[in-house]
Amino acid sequence: MQDRRQSPRDKVFYGAVAEINERGSTMDCVVRNISDHGACVEFGDATRLPEEMNLNIARKGRSFLARLVWRQANKVGLAFRIMTSDTPVSDLDERVRRSEIKKRQLQQRIKELLGQG
Template structure:
């Protein structure tokens, strides 16, 4: 099989946490190799892994927005879209941003329902 990676990956054994939806659901995982463009990650049940997720690797102090590239048994290959510093402030900022978007959507829906009633 031809390796199409943009760079060499470091073989590691890091614990990670994948945030798998907007509600904050998480799955623990093991990062097997990683570089700035992607990683090979092992899950207990890879069939439940979504196409996009946020992967946090505490040992590196980083969070990555990742897209699933391949799946084989309980391992998946991820491509990183954005790398962010894993600080509580940035996490709170992201949660606040998502909350404000949902609030605006709900307010629009309430106005629509009141206008129809």
């Protein structure tokens, strides 16, 4: 199979978060290889992924608008469209992100409890 990539990819093992819709839904994932133009990303369940998403890689301090190019089981190939941030993610940014995720989880739990009562 011919490799049609514009630049070679580096093999990596980075934790990342994919923002999969406008309402702030996220999915944790693992970046397996990356270049300036795209990445191979592994998800626990890739069946619910949209054609476009934001990929946030805290370790690199970058966020990419990505288009889904291929899908194979729980791995996908992403092509980067625009780099949306070039500044390192600070500890405060990471804590805010975790806090927002926890807030959404707690809001969902409150809805469940109110619905049962």
